[in-house]
Amino acid sequence: xxxxxxxxxxxxxxxxxxxxxxxxxxxxxxxxVIVGGGHNGLTCAAYLARAGLQVVVLERRSVLGGAAVTExxxxxxxxxxxxxxxxxxxxxxxxxxxxxxxxxxxxxxDSWFVSDILKAxxxxxxxxxxxxxxxxSGSGYVLLHHVMGETNGARGIWSYVxxxxxxxxxxxxxxxxxxxxxxxxxxxxxxxxxxxxxSGQLATGVVLSDGTEVKARAVLSNxxxxxxxQKLIPEGILxxxxxxxxxxxxxxxxxxxxxxxxxxxxxxxxxxxxxINYEMLTPPDxxxxxxxxxxxxxxxxxGLDGVFLLRPLKGWSSYRTPIKGLYIxxxxxxxxxxxTGAPGRNCARVVIKDTKIFLG
Numbered sequence: 001x002x003x004x005x006x007x008x009x010x011x012x013x014x015x016x017x018x019x020x021x022x023x024x025x026x027x028x029x030x031x032x033v034i035v036g037g038g039h040n041g042l043t044c045a046a047y048l049a050r051a052g053l054q055v056v057v058l059e060r061r062s063v064l065g066g067a068a069v070t071e072x073x074x075x076x077x078x079x080x081x082x083x084x085x086x087x088x089x090x091x092x093x094x095x096x097x098x099x100x101x102x103x104x105x106x107x108x109x110d111s112w113f114v115s116d117i118l119k120a121x122x123x124x125x126x127x128x129x130x131x132x133x134x135x136x137s138g139s140g141y142v143l144l145h146h147v148m149g150e151t152n153g154a155r156g157i158w159s160y161v162x163x164x165x166x167x168x169x170x171x172x173x174x175x176x177x178x179x180x181x182x183x184x185x186x187x188x189x190x191x192x193x194x195x196x197x198x199s200g201q202l203a204t205g206v207v208l209s210d211g212t213e214v215k216a217r218a219v220l221s222n223x224x225x226x227x228x229x230q231k232l233i234p235e236g237i238l239x240x241x242x243x244x245x246x247x248x249x250x251x252x253x254x255x256x257x258x259x260x261x262x263x264x265x266x267x268x269x270x271x272x273x274x275x276i277n278y279e280m281l282t283p284p285d286x287x288x289x290x291x292x293x294x295x296x297x298x299x300x301x302x303g304l305d306g307v308f309l310l311r312p313l314k315g316w317s318s319y320r321t322p323i324k325g326l327y328i329x330x331x332x333x334x335x336x337x338x339x340t341g342a343p344g345r346n347c348a349r350v351v352i353k354d355t356k357i358f359l360g
Contacts, residue, residue: 012049012177016062018186022212025184029215030056032351033206035189035232036222036291036330038066042172042183043344044220044329044351049179051352056214057181058206060188060291063166064173066222067290067297068339070166074277080165082281082290082297083339105139129253129297129337138304146338168339192219192232194323201237203325218351222330222344225249225300225312226293233323242322245313249332250301251294253283298337299330311336319347320354327351 015024032048034041037059048055063069067082105126109119125146126139133139151159161167173183188209194201205215221228229238229246238246260280261272283295292299300306309317311334319327319334329347331337 012180012182014064014173014177014183014185016185018062022184022187022208022210022214025056025187025208025212025214028054029217030054030205031216031355032056032218032220033058033214033216034220034222034329035192035206035228036060036066037064037169037173037183037185038222038330039068039169039172039339039341040330040344040347041066041220041222042169042176043341044222044348045181045183045344046172046176046179047345047348048351049176049181051348051355053352053355055176055181056216057176057183058187058189058208058214059183059185061289062186064183064185065166065169067286067292068165068169070164073279077277078164080161081279082286083165084160103140104137105134105143108140108143109134127254130301130303132301132303136303138302138307141307142302149338149340165339172341189232191234192221192228192323192326194233194237194326197324199324201323203323206232218325218327218355220327220329220347220351223291224251224293224296224330225328225332226251227291228328228332229321237323239322242313242316249312250303250306251296252301253286253292253295253297299332300336302336307336308334319343319350 031053032055034045034055034057037057041057042064045055045057063071069081070078071081072078073081105123109122113119113122122143123134126134126143128142128146130139130142132142147156149156149158151157177183189206190209191207193204193207193213195204196202203216203219205213206219207213221232223232225246226249229243264271281289286292286295286297300312306312311317312328312332317334319329321328327347327350329344331343333343333347335342
């Protein structure tokens with residue numbers, strides 16, 4: 001049964017394909033189909049729908065939000081399952097701080113602080129989601145990436161969201177639907193369809209795991225570059241040089257899950273015995289559940305070779321791909337990971353621009 005909204009354009013809705021089926025997706029050629037209902041995909045959908053495009057978002061899981069979700073894994077307890085904090089990205093801060101981004105985080109911290117305890121505390125933001133040390137070149141950017149947002153006007157502040165991180169994804173989804181976007185859960189994309197075009201390959205839609213063909217004038221992937229280019233596109237379609245470079249993207253991720261509780265018990269005796277239940281998500285879990293290649297929360301490492309004009313690859317930072325009409329709108333694109341919505345918003349602007357050129 002459709003959950004229809006009356007506000008806005010009024011034609012946006014949310015549907016669970018496991019109950020409704022997917023045949024309705026074949027009744028038109030969509031202006032844009034978005035693979036993956038993470039927060040960037042939902043952000044992108046809202047902007048595209050607001051611009052008047054007919055948009056559909058296809059999410060593999062039964063819940064929208066990607067890693068920014070609130071779920072009841074244990075009866076009676078709802079919590080942010082993966083992403084657990086939020087802060088807003090401000091482009092002005094990036095402009096103000098473009099001098100030390102290639103420096104090691106240790107050098108940045110030494111320049112501003114004296115206390116080793118304080119520097120050690122702040123250094124955690126330079127190590128989260130990476131396999132590098134704070135002495136590695138470029139770790140200064142990872143530090144910046146985690147502290148350049150804001151909450152309620154206060155810069156560098158992170159906050160817990162009432163209702164969990166799923167509340168952010170829910171709000172983005174509602175906004176997208178109010179502008180007319182269609183959101184579909186339990187709809188796994190198995191392949192991105194292409195055809196020969198005078199300028200090369202052209203994206204024509206997607207094929208779902210149940211065989212349903214969804215036609216679209218543009219395909220946007222919120223999945224990681226690995227999933228997008230190595231799993232969803234048939235062999236022989238992408239230029240070999242591009243594909244070989246895609247295979248070099250680093251997806252390694254930290255795993256601290258053998259030592260956490262014991263370490264906390266050293267400083268807070270009895271902590272472990274007070275736990276009612278818990279879920280420990282290791283990198284393989286993050287990959288299986290949320291589609292995060294290698295368990296990397298950023299959709300790829302954010303070292304010197306994976307940020308700005310080099311994200312996801314040198315020459316391909318514009319959200320476009322070698323296949324005309326195929327775009328990437330997830331954290332694998334600039335400016336990278338974190339619940340910012342920036343890749344989704346930026347990608348939407350590129351698609352809208354390209355659409356206007358196409359329509360004349």
